[in-house]
Amino acid sequence: MNVTLMRDEISCFALALHTALTREETLEMIVPDDCPDIVEIVDTDAAVQLRGKECAEGCVTLHGAALCSVLYQPEGEQGLRQLRAELPIQFTADLEGVTGQSRCVLLPRVTLAETRAVNPRKILIRVGLCFDLTAYEPTLLRCCTGVEDRETLGIEARTEQYSGTFAVHVGEKVFPYADEVQIPGSKPPMEELLRARCRPFCTESRLLGGKLVFKGGTAIQLLYLSPEGQLCTAAFELPFSQIADVGPVAEDADFQVECVVTGSEIYPLDGEGRGLSVELELLAQIVVRETRTLSVVTDAYSIRHPGAPEFETYALPQLVERGLRRQTVREVIETAALPQGICDVRAYVSQVTTSGGELTAELRLAVLYQTEEGGFAQALRQVAVKCPVEREADTLCVAGCTVPEVDASAAPGGVEMRLGVDFHLLLLRQSRVFGLSAFALNTDQPLDQEGQPSIVLRQMAQGETLWEIAKTYLTTQAEIEQANGLEGGPAAPGQMLLIPRKR
Numbered sequence: 001m002n003v004t005l006m007r008d009e010i011s012c013f014a015l016a017l018h019t020a021l022t023r024e025e026t027l028e029m030i031v032p033d034d035c036p037d038i039v040e041i042v043d044t045d046a047a048v049q050l051r052g053k054e055c056a057e058g059c060v061t062l063h064g065a066a067l068c069s070v071l072y073q074p075e076g077e078q079g080l081r082q083l084r085a086e087l088p089i090q091f092t093a094d095l096e097g098v099t100g101q102s103r104c105v106l107l108p109r110v111t112l113a114e115t116r117a118v119n120p121r122k123i124l125i126r127v128g129l130c131f132d133l134t135a136y137e138p139t140l141l142r143c144c145t146g147v148e149d150r151e152t153l154g155i156e157a158r159t160e161q162y163s164g165t166f167a168v169h170v171g172e173k174v175f176p177y178a179d180e181v182q183i184p185g186s187k188p189p190m191e192e193l194l195r196a197r198c199r200p201f202c203t204e205s206r207l208l209g210g211k212l213v214f215k216g217g218t219a220i221q222l223l224y225l226s227p228e229g230q231l232c233t234a235a236f237e238l239p240f241s242q243i244a245d246v247g248p249v250a251e252d253a254d255f256q257v258e259c260v261v262t263g264s265e266i267y268p269l270d271g272e273g274r275g276l277s278v279e280l281e282l283l284a285q286i287v288v289r290e291t292r293t294l295s296v297v298t299d300a301y302s303i304r305h306p307g308a309p310e311f312e313t314y315a316l317p318q319l320v321e322r323g324l325r326r327q328t329v330r331e332v333i334e335t336a337a338l339p340q341g342i343c344d345v346r347a348y349v350s351q352v353t354t355s356g357g358e359l360t361a362e363l364r365l366a367v368l369y370q371t372e373e374g375g376f377a378q379a380l381r382q383v384a385v386k387c388p389v390e391r392e393a394d395t396l397c398v399a400g401c402t403v404p405e406v407d408a409s410a411a412p413g414g415v416e417m418r419l420g421v422d423f424h425l426l427l428l429r430q431s432r433v434f435g436l437s438a439f440a441l442n443t444d445q446p447l448d449q450e451g452q453p454s455i456v457l458r459q460m461a462q463g464e465t466l467w468e469i470a471k472t473y474l475t476t477q478a479e480i481e482q483a484n485g486l487e488g489g490p491a492a493p494g495q496m497l498l499i500p501r502k503r
Contacts, residue, residue: 003153003307003439006146008294012166013136013287015317015428016097018398020351021131022111025066025087029123035081036074037120043071043368043378045195045346046113046127048089050260050283055102055135064089064108066127069195070115071368073375079229080376082194085125098135103170105258105285107132107400111350112364130351132400136170136287143314144297144436153441154304156476157297158467162433164316165254169288173244174262178279180269181220181236188226189273196266197221197346199404200259200282207253212246212288214257215239218280219404222266223344227273231343231370238278246288254322256287256426289319297436299467303474305441312437320395320427325387327421331365333381334414339369342410343376347403347419350382354397359387359423361401367408367415379415387423398426447474455483456499460491473499 031038045068052063066087074081098104111128118124147157183190202216217239226232246255262281269275294316300309350362365381391397405420456473466486470477481487483498491497 001441001443003155003441004148005144005436005439006148007142008145010141010166010292012139012141012168013103013170014139015134015167015396016102016137017095017133017135019095019133021093021133023089023091023129023131025089025127025129027085027087027125028118029083029085029125031083031121031123035083036077038072038117038123039075040073041070041115041117041123042073042080042376043344044113044115044125045069045197046110047197047261048108048110048129049262049264050106050108051262053104053106055098055104056100058096058098059092059094060098060104060133060135061092062089062106062131066110066129068113068125068127070123070125071194071376075120078374079225080231082192083123087125087127089129095135097137099137101138102135104136105134105170105287106260107258108260109349111348134398136167141314143294145295146297147300147439153302153443155300155302155307155439156470157436158299159295160298161293162296162316162431163291163293164431165289165291165319166317167287168249168290169246169286171244171246171286173242173284173286174281175240175242175284176279176281177238177240178277179238181238181276181278183234183274183276187234188228188230188232190224190268191227191273192225193266194223194225196264198261198264198280200261201404202257202259205255205257207249207251210248212244212255212286213241214244214255214284215241216259218282220278231376233344238280240282242284244284244286246286249288250290254289254319256289256322258285259283260285291319296433298434299471300436300439301471302441303476304446305443306445306447307442308440309436310438311434314433314435316431316433318429318431320391320429322426325423325425327385327387327423329383329385329419329421330416331381331383331419332411332414332416333365333367333379335369335379336377337371339410339415340372341370342367342408342415343370344368345406345408345417347406349401349403352399352401354399357388357390359389359399361385361387361421361423363403363421365417367417369415385421389425391427392429394429396428398428400424454501456501458497458499460493460495460497462493464493466491469497469499473501475499475501
């Protein structure tokens, strides 16, 4: 007969895949008729917006756009002119391990943005993109926690406690929000907005009434022209507070919220050049992890009938670390001449690699500055930023990198950039647990113990357990403990034990 086993079930999401999808988009563009010819391309910046993602068997399809701002020196004019372009993004990546049931957390970023003038009326824009993708697959963990009719069938079961940190919810929420901002009186008013960078972030998440409340904001950096043709910057932070349904989860669960921009529009409110309306649409990607303790039957035998137990291996994920580590970096970018003013600075994260106990982020630094002659120029530099990470060989590292703080000032020989580089870490380890999966028992045939002594005297060996001794002699651990007065503590190696047999 097949013994009926009691089971515990956990509905969760297993981490199926973590990878970086790289992509390059190009666009040929004709300069509009109302714009003067191009003398020189000065600077290019881009921002990526994620507008859709679909998982299917063996692939993921992405939709979005790269919004580009190209600054150039026009023929016959002082100052800068701007060209705007939108590069559509739509591609399908073949990924083993992804199914139509998968749920993906996707973090897009720009790795480079550059423009080449083919002729005075035609340009070629090139944008490098990277999408950090983590795929989760729904799964049902079923483990044996006990045996029904255990005493009737004479079955002894060893149960051990294990804990695991399970992703119990992977979901998302799209939410728009808007606000109005004012350029401070200490700065010149705006004549033309050249570019806007939006970086959403989450600062707090907690359960309230069974709902997840998460708070954060969007850091916005503007580059604009004043009425006098001066390049100016302004920075704002627009806060948000949202509620998401994550189902029944524990109060002490770990909440990971990653926000990305799916749409943005910024436009002036009045003719004074100070009031701006900001309309944003963000996608919040949410992963909830709970730590649960499981009772697992790791061994079983019968003292009355021959049995054939079967076992399987359970994978229990362990959350080793999830957090942020900041590295402060100072780098000098050489320029052809001493800059008279810093107009714009930025850092693109090209790639993040893991080697041994170290993370390395490759950064592409760019600075737009004003020259002594009153013109504008761009300087670039590639740098590598390292972050030590202590982890064991069997630990999976899911890492990302952002640069939320960038500042610069003129220095001898160029521009000194000061960066706050954040490494986002998720360290996971899979514990393997050997547990009972089935037990066939021959109840028609009792165990043959004829000729066996009713009691045995033997010495306990080093590393041996009472469970192993009881299983060997087809008795119970409780019987051995009672016969040797061990109810108050374990037996010591070398101790002589009386082993009574069950009849």
